[in-house]
Amino acid sequence: MHKPSPPLEGPDAFQDKIRIVLVETSHSGNIGAVARAMKNMGLANLWLVNPNSFPDEASYARAAGASDILDRAQVVPTLDKALEDCIVVMGTSARGRKIPWPVLPPPEAAEIAAEKSLSGPVALVFGRENHGLSNDELHLCHYHIHIPTNPDYSSLNLSMAVQIMCYELRMLFLRNLEDGKDSPYLKPMLAPGDAGWDVPPAKVGDVEGFFGHLEQTLHDVDFHRRDNPRQLMSRLRRLFQRAKLDQMEINILRGILSAVQKAAGVSGNSNSTKASTELTGQDNGHV
Incomplete structure (x- = not known):
């Protein structure tokens, strides 16, 4: 039956x-x-x-x-x-x-x-x-x-x-x-560092490297003017800090930035491009 x-x-x-x-x-x-x-x-x-x-x-x-x-x-x-x-x-x-x-x-x-x-x-x-x-x-x-x-x-x-x-x-x-004691079944999992999250939180140095890479890329594609920055980077920093990025997410974002620089025909900042390649492990930025 x-x-x-x-x-x-x-x-x-x-x-x-x-x-x-x-x-x-x-x-x-x-x-x-x-x-x-x-x-x-x-x-x-x-x-x-x-x-x-x-x-x-x-x-x-x-x-x-x-x-x-x-x-x-x-x-x-x-x-x-x-x-x-x-x-x-x-x-x-x-x-x-x-x-x-x-x-x-x-x-x-x-x-x-x-x-x-x-x-x-x-x-x-x-x-x-x-x-x-x-x-x-x-x-x-x-x-x-x-x-x-x-x-x-x-x-x-x-x-x-x-x-x-x-x-x-x-x-x-x-x-x-x-x-x-608090049951592990009931604890929330909301961000890197919480029990069960698959990737550790991004380190401060890596996040700062991403922000530098982001600013350089935005400059390379004529979206950001360093001589008239206004509040663009501050607002983007607030956005990404609010997201509580993990290490893999930093890798992905830097890979995307490298791909944008390549598509725009610019080499970008050599340090940021080199760091992105090391993080992602791939020259084309795919993960």
């Missing part, structure tokens, strides 16, 4: 302790999409309450590489059966009910779910595609989860709602890695 799935990533803390429960899902393709959303974020425990159709080709087709989540999904006739061994139940709900219930946004709901899962199974319950959970079903929940969507268009696809909660749990898991 389906191709084999790649394994889940390691021993994620929430794979089996937090249960995703779908109530009377109408479209089996949504079940597959939920399985995919779960596996993206490292969860694996899916329970289905009286689904309209499952298993079938549509659910496995939408699951893509998450068919193993569907293979081990628990199918039960009632919500009571899905929740009977859980210690905490959270159900997705809109605000504005006659009797207020404890309501949490997704980040806070994820924190409580993770904390309570240390003591026993925690269920996150999602209702039907067309009208969600009934009042009686919501009364089984200790907390309601409200996803603050655009009030003018608040309807979420089932898998989108599940993805939001699974994402919050994933972020919590990553933040808690390495005994509370």
